[in-house]
Amino acid sequence: MSAENELSGSARDAVQAGSISGGVHFHGHATRPDGAGRRVPRQLPADVRDFVNRSAELDQLNAVLPGEDGKPLVVSVCLIAGTAGAGKTSLALRWAHRVRDRFPDGQLYINLRGYDPGEPVTAREALHRFLSALGVPAPGIPDDPEAAAALYRSLLADRRVLIVLDNAATVAQVRPLLPGNSHSLTVVTSRGRLSGLAIRDGAHRLTLGTLPEPEAVALLRAVTAGYRPEDDTGKLAELARLCARLPLALRIAAERAATHPHLTLDDLIADLRDESALWDALSTGDEDEAEAVRTVFAWSYRALPPDAARLFRLLGLQPGPEFGLSATTALAATTARRTRQLLDVLVGAHILEQTAPDRYEFHDLLRAYATDQAQRDETPEDRAVALRRLLDWYLHSAAAAAEWIQPAERPLPLTPPLEGVTPAAFESYDQAVDWSEREHGNFLPLLRSAQAAREDRYAWLLSDVLWSAKAPSATIHDWLVMGDIGVRAARRLGKRLGEARLLDYLGMGHMKLSALTESRHHHEAALTVWRELGDRRGEAESLNLLGLVELRVRRLDAAQEHFERAGLIFRELGERHREANTLANRASTLLQAGLLPQAAEDARAALAIHRESEVRRSVGNALRILSEIHREQGEIEAALGLAEEALEIALDLRNPVMEAYWLITLGDAQREAGRHADALVSSQRSAALHRRLGNRSREAMAWHGAGQTYWAMGREKEAVDFFRRAATTHRELGDGWHEAVSLAALADTDSDSAEAVAHLTRADGLLTTFTDPRAVALKEAIAARLRP
Structure with missing residues (x-):
């Protein structure tokens, strides 16, 4: 179980250095006004x-477009509402393909699954997918939904x-995904009226009813053309009426007619009339339409070969959005x-859709119908066995992916796969990550199904394995829900090892969200x-993780004690890499305290072990610590070289979290070397990356670095602005230490003013809770300046 201060990903921003007044000015490739270097998404199915x-x-949809390109849209939101099976998606996609050239910056598409039996797609998850499609690297996507929505609107501005x-089922799913400008158009489909979109967002609503009879007949003819002799229009109209003139039902009926050309329409109509409704779960608000859809589904289902029918109903047990x-x-x-x-048979019958090679999904109505048939036609034992096979496949496949994605984690011993289960296998890191990204939407629904079926063994094992198998692009929020499910399952089974592992994973997850109280508790x-x-290795892992929590809140003595206790245990166990992690963490603690010789000794020892084991991100972190130590000791050239080497590692690993953090260190060294222009580039690039990452604390640290550089250049006005912004942000975050540091720097810019005294007085009050040598020294310096 590894504790990472830095995460994975990549990003490079082009940063404008030079005369900057009042703020950080940065221009990432995703926001350049000329469009050069932009990623243009083409997501329409x-x-x-x-x-x-x-x-x-x-x-009606064409009417919302302006007469000429470049003009604002008549409306910026169109809502296509209508009953289930009315063809809302088909209409939206047909029109979107017709007008896509009017939107040269691309098309974004997502199925929000508002009416699926499982969990709908949240706005946060949708924003994550859209931002990724727009070129934002996964670690650069803020976890906070409001921050993600703000970044999304900025990119589309x-x-x-x-x-x-x-x-879409609710306005809450939609509103964060509205771009907020008059040049982009959002098309929403929903069974509901979503009145809030019309009232607040000015949406143009188009209500889609059933097809007029001539159009329903035309659809039947289009699907059966070339497969049957010319059918009588009157009889086609009768078939259309039996399908309630709903496009979904019409297509299913037409597919059956096309695949049975030897049957007359009279035979098909009689068969459909005689088909009794088998499904009571559908409710569309119109009982006649619901009855027609139920009848067509049952009619098509009964026509399937037995093996295909069984697969269809078993797929109703698959809880994810696609499979x-x-x-x-x-x-x-x-x-x-x-x-x-068998899947080809279901696709051919138009009751399953193929979305990609070997990937499939249901229309939500057909999924519900399949689930109902599984309840009716499969025994409880058969359903339970099938679900266990599915859970077992995901468990062993995820374990195989985890070996590539997080090889340092201590794997769980698993029993062999069940008979008939052949898990996925991977030959590279990229293959494992691709699988995890592709299957991510199935993980949480699968855990919920295991929980509902009281499959506690799979619930805790899967939640554990999926911590290590989650893709770098995955947000932490879904896993936190899985972790809670897993902990409860482990406790019910008395699996104390599983409980402890999952509690530490939950602590690490909450740490990533800066929920430090929850992290410490877990x-x-x-x-x-x-x-x-009596598990000493696990004890050391938890001690090390608790030390990181204490370090974040600047309880340095407590942090150092935890790291030392963890390091001793790892040394006893011969865990050299993990001992080196605790050494690096202790070095960070000593550096924060201002105890430079001791910090340097730990950092060098950690660096030697990490170089030996070739763990590059750990090497880079040790280099960062050593760079800061050398800078504070006045050894500027050494500090520069170490910081540049660390940054190269971050860039090679395509890791924007490390890049952004280590740029602060590089900027500090460049400033001390008199390379002010380079220092500004590093500080502002760091601020740009941290803003995209949603890390306000480190963004403010980068602002502070920019302020120090402007002050060194004699440009007081810019320095004041950056110090003030940094102090304000740290105050909002409740970070007393960094606020005090920025306030002290702000006071330096005007040492004689009453405002400077106010800054120093507040900083003095903030420092009362800190007792480490660096804090004491700063407090004494401030007290000296406040003396009459």
């Missing part, structure tokens, strides 16, 4: 085949983008070849369990 008519509705938000061939093979306990054949609980188990 394929256009709908055999789309017919809806000409009046297409004309000068762009013309078409955004399609499919299957792949391998997972389906495990679920059905068949061969991959046979599973693909690590302390984990420490108690490790000690009860």
Whole structure:
């Protein structure tokens, strides 16, 4: 179990240095006004085949576009509302493909799954996907939804983008995804009226009803063309009426007619009339339409071959938004070849959609129908066995991915896969990450299914393994829910080892969100369990993690004590790499305290071990610490070289978190070397990256560095502005130490004014809780300046 101060990812921003007044001016490639270097997303799914008519509705949508390119849109939000199966998505996609050239900066698309049986896509998750598509590296996407929404609006501020938000259930899903300019257009589909969008956001609502009879007949003819003789228009109209003229039901009926050309329409109509409704779960607000959809589904389902029908209903047990061939093979306990054949049958019957090679999804109505059929036609034992096979496939596949993604983690011993389950295998880090990103949307629904089915063993094992198997692009929020599920399951089973591991993972997750009280609580609980188990390695891990919490709140004595106790245990156990981690963490603590010789000794020892083990991010962190020590000792050239070497490691690893943090160190060394222009570039680049990362604390540290450089250049006005902004942000974050440091620097810019005295007085009060040597020295310096 490793504790990382730095995360993974990549980013490079072009930063404007020079005359800067009043703020940090940075221009990332994603926001350049000329569009050079931008990523242009093209996310629209394929256009709908055999789309017919809806000409009046297409004309209504066309009316929102201006007559000439470059003019503001008539409205910026269009809502397509209507009953389930009315063809809202088909209309939205047909129109989006027609007008996409009017939006040269790209198209964004997401299915919000507002009506799926499982959890809908949250605005936070949707923002994460959109920002990634717009070129923001995964670690650069803020966890805070408001910060992510602000970054999203900033990136789209000068762009013309078409955004399609499919299957929205609530206004809360939609509003954070609105770009906020008059040149981009958002198209929303929903079964609800979403009145709030019309009232507050000026959305133009188009209500989609059933197809007029001529258009319904035309759709039936389009799908069956070339497969059947010319059918009588009157009989096609009767078939359309039996389908309530709903496009979803019409397409299913037409597919069956096309695949049975030997049957007359009279036979098909009679069969459909006689089909009794098998499904009571659907409610569309119109009982006639609901009855028609139920009848068509049952009619199509009963026509499937037995093996295909069984696979269809078993897929109703798959809780995620989409599924792949391998997972389906495990679920059905068949061969991959046979599973693909059966999936092809379901796709051909238009009751399953293929979204990519070996990837599939349901229309939400058909998923609910499949789930209902599984409840009706499969025994409880058969359902339980199928779900266990699916859970087992994900468990072992995730474990294989974790070996690549987090190889330093202590893996759990797992029993062999169940019979008929062949987990995914990976030959590279990239393959493992690709799998994790592709399957991410299934992880939390899967854990919820395990919880609901009282499969506690899989619940805790999966939540544990998925901590190490989560992709770098994944946010921490979903895993925190999984971790809570896993801890409860481990406790019910009395799995104390699992409980302790998950508690530490929860602590690390909360640390990433700066929820330090929650982080400490979980690590302390984990420490108690490790000690009860007599697990010295686990005890050392928790002590080290608690030390990081104490370091974040500047309780330096407590942090040092935790790191020393953890390091002793790791040394006893022969865990050299982990002992080196505690040495580096202790070096950071001693550096913070101003105890430079001791800090240097620990940092050099950690660096030697990390170079030997070739853990590059750990090497870079030790180099950063040593650079700061050399700078404070006046050894500027050495500080520069170490900081530059650390930054190169961050860039090679494509890790923007490390890059942003280590740029502060580089900027400080450049300033001391008299390279003021370079120092400004480093400080401002760091601020730009930290803003994208959503790390306000370190963004303010970068501002403070810029202020120090402007002060060294004799540019007081700019220095004052940066120091003031840094102090204000630290105050808002409750960071008394860094606020006091910025206030003291601010007072230096005007040492004789009453305002300077006020700054020093507040800084003096903030420092009363800190007793380390550096804090004491600063407090004494401030007290001397405040004496009459």
